[in-house]
Amino acid sequence: MLDFSDLPRFDLIQPEHVKPAITQLLADGRALVEKLTDDSTPATWADFAGALSAGLEGFGRAWGVVGHLHSVNDVPAWREAYNEMLPEVSRFYTELGQNLKLFDKYRALRKSAEYSTLTAEQQKIVDNEVRDFRLGGAELPEDQKPRFQAIMEELSQLSAKFSENILDATNAFAEIVSDESLLAGLPDYAKDAAREAAEKAGVEGWKFTLHAPSYGPLMQYAENRDLRARMYRAYATRAAEIDNGYSKPEWDNGPLIKRILELKAEDAQMLGFNNFAEVSLYTKMADTPAQVLDFLRDMAKKAKPFAEKDIAELKAFAKDELGITDFQPWDAAYASEKLMQARYAFSEQEVKQYFTEPKVIAGLFQVIESLFTVKVKEDKAPVWHEDVRFYRIETPAGELVGQFYMDLYARETKRGGAWMDEARSRKRTATGIQKPIAYLNCNFARPVAGKPATFTHDEVITLFHETGHGLHHLLARGEEMGVSGIHGVEWDAVELPSQFMENYCWEWDVLQGMTAHADTGETLPRVLYDKMLAARNFQSGMMTVRQIEFSIFDMRLHYEFDPKGTSTVMDVIDEVRREVAVLIPPEWHRFPNSFSHIFGGGYAAGYYSYKWAEVLSADCYAAFEEAGDPFDPVVGKRFLEEILSRGGERPALENFKAFRGREPSPDALLRHSGMIAA
Template sequence: MTSTANPLLDFSDLPRFDLIQPEHVKPAIESLLADGRTLIERLTAESTPATWTDFAGALSDGLEGFGRAWGIVGHLHSVNDVPAWREAYNEMLPEVSRFYTELGQNLALFDKYRALKGRPEYATLSREQQKIIDNEIRDFRLSGAELPEDQKPRYQAIMEELSQLAAKFSENLLDATSAFAEIITDEALLAGLPDDVKEAARLNAEKAGLTGWKFSLHAPSYGPVMQYADNRELRARMYRAFATRAAEFADGSSKPEWDNTPIMKRLLELRAEDAHMLGFANFAEVSLLPKMADTPTQVLAFLRDMAAKAKPFAQRDMAELLAFAKDELGIADFQPWDAAYVSEKLLQARYAFSEQEVKRYFTEPKVVAGLFKVVESLFTVKVKPDNAPVWDPDVRFYRIETPAGELVGQFYMDLYARETKRGGAWMDEARSRKRTAGGMQKPIAYLNCNFARPVGDKPTTFTHDEVITLFHEAGHGLHHLLTRGEELGVSGIHGVEWDAVELPSQFMENYCWEWEVLQGMTAHVDTGAPLPRALYDKMLAAKNFQSGMMTVRQLEFSIFDMRLHCEFDPKGNKTVMDLIREVRDEVAVLIPPEWHRFPNSFSHIFGGGYAAGYYSYKWAEVLSADCYAAFEEAGNPFDPAVGKRYLDEILAMGGSRPALENFRAFRGRDPSPDALLRHSGMIAT
């Protein structure tokens, strides 16, 4: 099938989202897989020299189309998970997994890379090309290339099953999340909820042909109920439904086939088998090999050291919460479904403002314009609206240019929640930067969030946390878009150690707290007035409200993930729930009920790429806070010299050199946790 007949095979420019349909997936991917196998056969032939041009560069360029096409399919599966797209994705997933496993185990390719590294030419290659060769040799070893031939089919089967299980985990979670509906017909039960939340719920009910208000477990609906609803029974019902998604319980909208418990067990068994086949003691060692951190012991020591520093602050936060609930709200039997509600009331009482009050100032047009202004000021570029085919009418498209008008990169922005869109927020790539015969191919990114849609004729408004989320994902996007990489394997986010990937995203979050930035990115939804300085001062005073509790919660997830992959035996008597209870006993201050099934919805480690890597959020937080401290030391968050150095040494470098070298080049020393502890208000005085 030609590219004209199949838009998924058209790589001439932007993805053809106006034409691509599920029926295009199978023929396009099968064709590209066949082309890929033919290419590999040619490049591994003895007649093909082990040089960069004839072999390594040709392989990277030759497989790029396949990666881009499958990336589009995966993207549409995430943002438009209707039955047809789910079926098209899942039908080809085993074939794609098999291809990548074959690629990683191909000894002839492995030998060619080793031969290239041993040739005199290696010393003459660019730093990027040398790094790619070194990474490939490492990854071949991690992909089972050195396994005996009789073990390779089993390894391949493991890889295929792992990819299918991860996809099924995410699908079960989405299905269980979308299936639940809380229908309210008595408006008195909605006391405390903001008007825009109630109106969105009313429209959701109307859309479903119902009278009243319909609430769901998706973030824009669930979060405000837990934070603002005075009705304690409503909060308890919603909490129970959210906490037992994709679990074994048969109440509410749960279905036995959505239970992720057996999937988790099987994933852990296969990961352990994978590690043992490769000669590692556990999967955590496999996961850490391409990361900054060296060993599971080192990571756990880092996490426990942070926990020891944070837990006293968390215990103080919890004691204040319990006392306020009892003394001011009459809640003597405090429960986890009271936590967000009581926290909001305490926040209002202590700092005389509410998140809902702040939200009225963060109107979407001003926030997006404010984000772009930060990017333009920091990195001397221009962000401009552009046109492109999109997968949903609400998606917008932009281009980044130099001051002279030269294209740097482009990105899609998909901000609103949909029932067919996976939860959370994420950045992904549509195309990477590389040098071509005709010049330079420019990068393209997707920025995806799950914010509430506008209601009526007013723009949607964001909580400050949602503003931070948007800046976070934009930071990932900038890492991909502002690269100066010229080779695919280390361009943008490629080749960057996983535990350093969050540095640029968390770095951008700091700008959400700068008065200079907030002045220009706020306009009250009714009056158009910017955020008042008095309200900003209250926000700043409240910035570290419950930072101890939030820190130990992230450390709980990180320690659970690392222990799960370095010491837990999935075939033993201890269950996943037993382990997370152990971890909570060690670090947590807010203990959920026995029936809470957090692991069943922990998609980062079971449905995503964070297995034995969730610690990287906290690891990278140390790096990002230390990087931002360089601007603080300069006395200007937009200091041009520091901004240029950050761009040159961190963002532009991509994966072309180790992340620790990038950091040292920018800061002139190794990382220190002091800035993070200071920013979080957890340096004891």
């Protein structure tokens, strides 16, 4: 774990290495801070700020490996190793954020004559550090700092426990089906996967779980309504207090949510903010919680009439064509698939057969190469699982740009969802440029029955999305780690590159190059593509208000909600649903208990970022549409230079305006979503 000479040694790193390695790095880090804050150390870039960044990089990389393995290989030994050191790591970062001597050095550098001679990247890092010290509690009275540190440590532990509870609850449930007639409607790939899962578990029949590759197809295709209802209830009550027959009281995330909100409110109050939403927005593009709520409600106002039309059509179709007179949420995915088939004469299952993994990966790489004038090649590295692959990005001349791991399949020991993370950042060193490395993680169904894996179109979009995050990290051109790639980028602009890349999943020429039918090898037929395109905005109103529902709920929790008051978290989401939702779940649904983005991740008072960044990304893609070519070389070069490679060197709004020549407009997003005329 202490070998930082090149790639992480996943072939050798073991859980028992974590404590001694991290303990040593923490000691080294504290010694470095002691040295750099001494009066004899000048408050210059080279002697202080640059030296601190370089000196702490190894610690960040090592702990990043531990966190990564906790996410992708959550076996008891790795969970224990991670959780044992998590409080120590949180304490160290809190100490850094509260160290007044460090703060004084940065302020002295900010006021010095040298500051004006620093590069734009270096100036931005110094400015960010001065800002972040306030958020880290550096200006608190000495007698309050221990309490603030305790809050940070407890929050990090609660966040990890929240995600672990979801994973444990997800893994605990299994629906074993012994009568194949109950699986009517399910595609063969879903039944094959369930059969393999049952064989692996040593049981007869078909095993279905709450993991995405198993749960999703069952809800979408299974004709048996009782089966869908059981699966829905099991999924909706994960990590909750509801008696669902498989969960445990210690997995209930309800008390954790209450405690997390209490601590964040206390954190905000100690720092002089009115609420945690203000803390969150202090480093984002948006200015105030009220501005965010106005933005969301304005989008809801535009989208809700389309959502109401969507749900009315769905319920009418379910009643008239499927005989479902008492429409329930567990009917939504099934009825929607049937309606889409009836309206557009195709199904996602039909489309899925064309998106075979080798062609999708090759097509993705072709898009990257065409847009950004690079080459993507297979590479070799130690990996944490046999499914993981490793690639390198090169310039046309063969110079290394960056490298990335790709871990695509779902596993019981891997947290759900899809995400990008960094293994190493780009920076200038004494010997040249250190090249960045990224992790790209998804949860797709693995190959079954000896055939290559096939992806739904939504999964292809997910892959492009996470690759967009990866490119933001890998195509950075900065030389200072603190603002390289995604570092220093406002959270509500981080999703811009990822959502931008999604657009290429709808381009005919791209799809021709990334499809080959699993049985025939035929590329996607034009007639099927035209149906997909016609269905692109199928239920876009419903999907939009769903995202807005989550975003308003998140913002209100961290802006207006009193966790010590009489109202509950469920009261808040019920109010939000009455305001914007068109499909209301049962009262026993416990969505907040698995809302890991805001309670187990970094999106607290920031979930709106997805919709905010959608406006930015749609507007950026509109520049290519206006040029008449999704691969226009002039526009592509400008996008790379003004947005993608800039990292956090300058404010995201400046990046956007440098690319588009104006402020952002929501028109492109509304047009792409079919909510205003083209």
